Amino acid sequence: MNAPTPMAGLQPPAPLSPSAWPHLPAMVADVAGQHADRTAFTCVMPNGMNGSLSYAEVQAHSDAFAHYLRAVCQLHAGDRVALQLPNSLAYPVALLGVLKAGCVAVNTNPLYTPAEMAHQFKDSGAQAVVIVDLFADKLEAILAQTDIRHVVIARLPEFFPPLVGGIVQAVLRHWHRQVPRHALQAVTLADALALGRAAVPGPASIYREGLGPDSLALLQYTGGTTGVAKGAMLTHGNLLANLEQMLAMARSRIEPGREVVLTALPLYHIFAFTVNFLVMFRMGAHNVLVPNPRPVQNLQRAFENYPITWVTGVNTLYNALLSEEWFTAFPPRHLKAAGGGGAAMHAAVVARWEKLTGTPLIEGYGLTEASPVVSFQPLDGPRRPDTIGLPAPGTEVRLADDEGDPVAPGEPGELLLRGPQVMQGYWKRPEATAEVLKDGWLHTGDIAVRDPDGVLRIVDRKKDLVLVSGFNVYPNEVEAVLAEHPGVQEAAVIGVPDARSGEAVRAYVVRRDPALAIDDLRSHCAARLTSYKRPVHYEFRDELPKTPIGKILRKNLRAEVLSACQEA
Amino acid sequence: MLSDFETQLLSVMMMVIMLGMGASLTFKDFALALRKPTGIGIGLVTTYVLTPLVGVTLATVLNLPPAYAVGLILMACLPGGTTSNIFNYFSKGVLSLSLLMTVVSTLFAVLLVPLILGLLTQNIEGEWRIPPENVARVLFVLLVPTLIGMGLRKWKPNVGAVIEMVGGALGVVVILFLIVSWVPRNYGLLLTTPWQVYAGAIGLGVVGFAVGYAFARLVRQDKRRARTIALETGIQNGPLGVLIVLLSFEGSQQQQVLLIPVLYSLFIVLTSSALTVWFRRITAREEAARDNAKIGALPSPA
Numbered sequence A: 001m002n003a004p005t006p007m008a009g010l011q012p013p014a015p016l017s018p019s020a021w022p023h024l025p026a027m028v029a030d031v032a033g034q035h036a037d038r039t040a041f042t043c044v045m046p047n048g049m050n051g052s053l054s055y056a057e058v059q060a061h062s063d064a065f066a067h068y069l070r071a072v073c074q075l076h077a078g079d080r081v082a083l084q085l086p087n088s089l090a091y092p093v094a095l096l097g098v099l100k101a102g103c104v105a106v107n108t109n110p111l112y113t114p115a116e117m118a119h120q121f122k123d124s125g126a127q128a129v130v131i132v133d134l135f136a137d138k139l140e141a142i143l144a145q146t147d148i149r150h151v152v153i154a155r156l157p158e159f160f161p162p163l164v165g166g167i168v169q170a171v172l173r174h175w176h177r178q179v180p181r182h183a184l185q186a187v188t189l190a191d192a193l194a195l196g197r198a199a200v201p202g203p204a205s206i207y208r209e210g211l212g213p214d215s216l217a218l219l220q221y222t223g224g225t226t227g228v229a230k231g232a233m234l235t236h237g238n239l240l241a242n243l244e245q246m247l248a249m250a251r252s253r254i255e256p257g258r259e260v261v262l263t264a265l266p267l268y269h270i271f272a273f274t275v276n277f278l279v280m281f282r283m284g285a286h287n288v289l290v291p292n293p294r295p296v297q298n299l300q301r302a303f304e305n306y307p308i309t310w311v312t313g314v315n316t317l318y319n320a321l322l323s324e325e326w327f328t329a330f331p332p333r334h335l336k337a338a339g340g341g342g343a344a345m346h347a348a349v350v351a352r353w354e355k356l357t358g359t360p361l362i363e364g365y366g367l368t369e370a371s372p373v374v375s376f377q378p379l380d381g382p383r384r385p386d387t388i389g390l391p392a393p394g395t396e397v398r399l400a401d402d403e404g405d406p407v408a409p410g411e412p413g414e415l416l417l418r419g420p421q422v423m424q425g426y427w428k429r430p431e432a433t434a435e436v437l438k439d440g441w442l443h444t445g446d447i448a449v450r451d452p453d454g455v456l457r458i459v460d461r462k463k464d465l466v467l468v469s470g471f472n473v474y475p476n477e478v479e480a481v482l483a484e485h486p487g488v489q490e491a492a493v494i495g496v497p498d499a500r501s502g503e504a505v506r507a508y509v510v511r512r513d514p515a516l517a518i519d520d521l522r523s524h525c526a527a528r529l530t531s532y533k534r535p536v537h538y539e540f541r542d543e544l545p546k547t548p549i550g551k552i553l554r555k556n557l558r559a560e561v562l563s564a565c566q567e568a
Numbered sequence B: 001m002l003s004d005f006e007t008q009l010l011s012v013m014m015m016v017i018m019l020g021m022g023a024s025l026t027f028k029d030f031a032l033a034l035r036k037p038t039g040i041g042i043g044l045v046t047t048y049v050l051t052p053l054v055g056v057t058l059a060t061v062l063n064l065p066p067a068y069a070v071g072l073i074l075m076a077c078l079p080g081g082t083t084s085n086i087f088n089y090f091s092k093g094v095l096s097l098s099l100l101m102t103v104v105s106t107l108f109a110v111l112l113v114p115l116i117l118g119l120l121t122q123n124i125e126g127e128w129r130i131p132p133e134n135v136a137r138v139l140f141v142l143l144v145p146t147l148i149g150m151g152l153r154k155w156k157p158n159v160g161a162v163i164e165m166v167g168g169a170l171g172v173v174v175i176l177f178l179i180v181s182w183v184p185r186n187y188g189l190l191l192t193t194p195w196q197v198y199a200g201a202i203g204l205g206v207v208g209f210a211v212g213y214a215f216a217r218l219v220r221q222d223k224r225r226a227r228t229i230a231l232e233t234g235i236q237n238g239p240l241g242v243l244i245v246l247l248s249f250e251g252s253q254q255q256q257v258l259l260i261p262v263l264y265s266l267f268i269v270l271t272s273s274a275l276t277v278w279f280r281r282i283t284a285r286e287e288a289a290r291d292n293a294k295i296g297a298l299p300s301p302a
Helices: A024-034 A055-072 A090-100 A114-124 A133-145 A162-175 A189-199 A236-253 A270-282 A296-305 A315-322 A325-329 A347-357 A430-436 A475-484 A518-526 A554-567 B004-023 B027-034 B037-061 B066-077 B082-090 B095-120 B132-155 B157-182 B184-192 B195-218 B223-234 B238-248 B251-297
Strands: A039-044 A050-054 A080-084 A104-107 A128-132 A150-154 A216-222 A230-235 A260-263 A286-289 A310-313 A337-340 A361-366 A373-376 A396-400 A413-418 A441-450 A456-461 A466-468 A471-473 A488-498 A502-511 A537-541
Touching: A024 A055, A024 A090, A024 A236, A024 A270, A039 A055, A039 A296, A050 A055, A050 A162, A055 A090, A055 A189, A080 A090, A080 A114, A090 A104, A090 A128, A090 A150, A090 A189, A090 A270, A104 A114, A114 A133, A114 A216, A114 A230, A128 A133, A133 A150, A150 A189, A162 B157, A216 A236, A216 A270, A230 A236, A236 A270, A236 A337, A236 A373, A260 A270, A260 A296, A270 A286, A270 A310, A296 A315, A296 A325, A310 A315, A315 A325, A315 A337, A315 A347, A315 A488, A325 B027, A337 A347, A347 A361, A347 A475, A396 A441, A430 A441, A456 A475, A466 A488, A466 A502, A471 A475, A475 A488, A475 A502, A475 A518, A488 A554, A502 A554, A518 A537, B004 B132, B004 B157, B004 B238, B027 B095, B037 B066, B037 B095, B037 B195, B037 B223, B066 B095, B066 B195, B066 B238, B066 B251, B082 B095, B082 B157, B082 B223, B082 B251, B095 B132, B095 B223, B132 B157, B132 B238, B157 B184, B157 B238, B157 B251, B184 B251, B195 B223, B195 B251, B223 B251, B238 B251
Parallel strands: A039 A286, A080 A104, A080 A128, A104 A216, A128 A150, A260 A286, A260 A310, A310 A337, A337 A361, A502 A537
Antiparallel strands: A039 A050, A216 A230, A361 A373, A396 A413, A413 A441, A441 A456, A466 A471, A488 A502
């Protein structure tokens, strides 16, 4: 549809204007002053109950929390503070408080098992934790193994109006029985703020000494899917650069102080952290936080009650929304654009979304180690489905073969990048760092192709490739073909050992149409894929294993098959 | 018999219940409901064909005198209330379906309740009949708080959500109120009440559950949806029935007709609670079985 304009050779990166601020607390203070009375965050429960904080309140509460950490807990600049919170009003207060204190935030998935928590807390050397009460019992089980000396407990309906918050909490505690008993020595977030305010009145800018672009802001753990989780070290400069990079690509549809963004993805994940939280905060947007987007019906009241202008999500979230009648019958009227990432978007899903909402859904590419945004499709210009667009301003990208040499134009190669958003390395893991950071180039492990116009396409993860009789099969391609079938809700493709071809393609399919049969899929694929790419095995499932943000976990499917093979 | 004050209190509570029902709805819900012919069909058939038939059949089989028959048939003709949504929530039913059926039955209540009630009470002596206009008027008046509830939800989601919960809980509170204020003063009556009346009052709910479930399975709804439909079919808007009787009869006549709606309201709380606990267990077991199937398919961590 959009004819590519040929361009010669490698392009230099588009220029990036430097951030106006040396560190995040300076940005937060400026923005909060500018938009003081505007609502910054609203947390929406599935039944519509909600609480909100204005920019001024976020600023004041996070100042108090910074004082609590520094003056009451006696933490020092650079000390790690773990945050184990779902999307809720406690999150921005705690996170910004940690940064204002000059400490380093350690984002932690609230659904982690005690063993995973223990690893992350020990590895990061966290001295304090802010945890939601729903999971306090898990912390109790492993606290002794860690260096954590200060435990702050937050409630899900933190900062809600008292009656409403009381009802939400009572339902969680007495009906859902999700608030476990614990014997932790802990303070509540409300008490911590009061202690902080009492200890030091006034702003937290007193802790900015020594804080600069090179100061560590965040330890973002990644790689849990392959062995041990490592903490990517992201500085204030990394994050500020990445938010300017994101803005450079999306500013045309982000009006300061006018946007309402729906945050259904968890803020402890780098995608929502940077794109929804930092970028939208920087632009004075109203951020609508949903604690749990599953089932997707939990988003209904958020869409009904707030004039959502921006959404970000992963393929599975968009796909799920498109299967909801309340959504398709009344698509959001104020929407300006949507951003997709985290895992490959399927062209069929993008097409249906854009047709329904009449607004663009742009796909981007990123990874924790790059804060995370590396590239995005243009918001207003021409774009092709299944591409990840152009590198963000200030980002150099090259494609290399296994020896690190550039691949020929149009050939697939590992995507390497260099730019101001690239992490400083993995926390206390020089060997692991040396494996991915070479001469300033971040080796992503993703295989990409560069089209003649410079637009990038991700072909697949290096380790997800299926090798059928010596031919590379990219699972993404096969999944996308399966997803085109109207009877298919979603699909996952992996390689399984095969006596004849080495590996064979195996497809897991969740049906939209219960009458869909394997033969329908066979003929569908036969019409669209070369023979070696076609799935040999099909299996229908009720659902697919996924990460917290909805990325399909192919490795779990592979593990199932391998264990079945071993048993046989 | 209830005092004037109690009648007024009941009316006010009924208003709040309808306010809560309104706060659980949006105009979009109505529009969505109209797009779902299966849901509408099931809702209409269970509310306005199956339960009325259950009521009439029970009244005939048990050979109830007109005073009781009218009470029973009235209860059988009423739409489902928000109470059924609460029980469905607690029993892990399909909430959207429950809501849809309540929406549909309420939407059509102003028209269908008087019509069917008139039809089914044709053979009953005139003095015992409930004038259909009366029923229509009560239902129409109750539409006002429903609309206000919808407005409240749009205006302030927090207010809407709180009222939705309060209204739903009040359905149960009203029944407790009846137990506390009505039962002690009428225990003599309760002791002399023939067993047929009890059978009718309890049977309407219990047979309603069974018929609703059977019908749902017949029209090929899965088991979880069928459980939702069963609860939705058996649970009628009890307080509404009590209110209509209070506004239609006086004196000892009122007391006699009131008996079945009150008894129904008392017993439906018990039977629905029992059923809810049971359904909840079944759903939990089904969910666990699904999870186990998945875990079993995964390799053990060793």
